[in-house]
Amino acid sequence: MSLLELVERPVLEAAPALLGWTLLVDGVGGTIVEVEAYAPDDPASHSYRGETPRNRAMFGPPGRLYVYHSYGIHWCANVVCGPAGVGAAVLLRALEPTHGLEKMCERRRLSDARLLCAGPGRLTQALGLTGDHDGAQLDLPPFRLYPPAGTVEIDATPRVGITKASALPWRYVVRGSRWASRGPRRASP
DNA sequence: CAGTGGATGCTCT
């Protein structure tokens, strides 16, 4: 299945299916190991109260990025998913770094690979993603996406850092991954 | 290791 076919599916199906894909930005990145789904009629979603200038990309075509500025400091990146036009998206929370480690260490001013992409703010910093990428299409340069090599085992847990609808198990993690961010009910090392 | 609090600025009410 192509990326575009995948993300056109309803977000609760698309989100776990994104695990195991390898995301590169200008050749730098890694394998997606942790995501969160933000669904239609989801009080925790930025789209919950309708379209605004900030969340406009969420209501556009699936397969694009929705990037927003968080806590005045960090960028967070989402993949817009289906059904089209309803404001559904998947927050990218962690990657296993595989390509361009040196570049990512330089951007993060960090040598510990474990923490390069373990968290939504860290991930965007390592990949060089900013508001300039809001609305960008993931099937065009500088992006490259490669499907998983094999079967991916997945754990579903509550989402991190939200106050509304915090019990819904819409955070998906590759089982046993040491590259996921810390968070509720993280799989034991 | 766990828990706490500050940084920092945009978005929407």
Add this chain to the structure above:
DNA sequence: GAGCATCCACTGT
């Protein structure tokens, strides 16, 4: 003016 899909440094065991 309040709230925020975070990160890091620092504290105390």
